Amino acid sequence: MPTLLPGSSASATPHTDARRLHRPRWTHPRAVTGAALVAVCMLLGGLLVTNVAKTTEVWAVSADVRAGEPVRPGDLERVDVRLDPVASGAYLDEPDADSLSERLSGAAWARDLAAGELVPVAAVAGETVVSGVEVPLQVTGTAMPADLGPGHRVDVWVAAEQPSAGTRSEAARRVIDDVAVVAVHGDASAFGEGSVRSVVVLVEDERGEVLPRALAALAGGSATLVRRMGPSA
Template identity: 30%
Template structure:
């Protein structure tokens, strides 16, 4: 008597796969701790950057042009709040007492932040009044940088063959401290009086030329203000 073999069911006799379960991360897992630290540092750094960028500090600006030798007083300054970040230390802070016995060493234009490098204890210049012919360039104003030239007066009856006197430089790169004016118009009997800041070593040359027969001419320097 023969028996037919029993049909085989697919997969019968093979081990059933065991489902793996994900384990919950534990607080002591170093990878979890490292991730939390990185996220916390990123949030803190972002908050610090935003706070620093939006923070303003009070600093002084020039209330009118400051020229070399101008004493640094509260009347010559005004306060503004600006966002400077790390560059705030380069300017005169307005939340501290104003330093005493300081003067401007260079021109600080009206409304310009006052840099600490523009201040010092002494500027070796002297203010000299120079009368010049009217019709000056509009570039010659307070804070402008100019050269002073002397044009000798030509003799009325020059000698035959005599060379015409040549102009000479009196002082270079001097700063205009003030332009005499009234009601916005430059006056003084057809001439203009400029107050220029002459270096002490050029002072004898300039004063000698002003008392000589000739004309002192003011020539603006390319580049404008200092």
């Protein structure tokens, strides 16, 4: 027959061990609270990951553009960005190329944008009705910006031909102010800096006062095109 140690009780020991080994029930308040906290943390974590991964598709320019140039849908590309709803409304977000082309029909850039920049709605000027006459100019490669193209705005200056001996040279003067370039024909790199290129500009002269004086000056001198820069161009 087993001998009990002093101070021990045969009847208490089994019940005490049973209480120590008994697992807590899930209905215990602390267990319920812990499970609820874990569920809430998992839910918040999932929402955070979803919001971080959520992107918006907007349009960006794939090459540098200048103020005054016509907006060509081919110069734009769709990019995925993370923007809040308020900020995303400030950029072009047409869903496809067809709707983009419809919106940009006849539009011009209101300011310069660098390649990769998102296109703000404010950077696209609405369609404007322009009237005038197209004037072809013969300009050497060194007398115009090398990257001059349609949509750029220029001032036309004329310098008199090389004066003869004993004749005082005249200062160059501006004969046409702030006109749009319609077309540029010829490649300066193919013919060298001294090559002559044809530049067509659109002259708005409702009163017929500018063009006669400009053509007279161009007949006796050489033209230099000075490009205007900035949003007002």
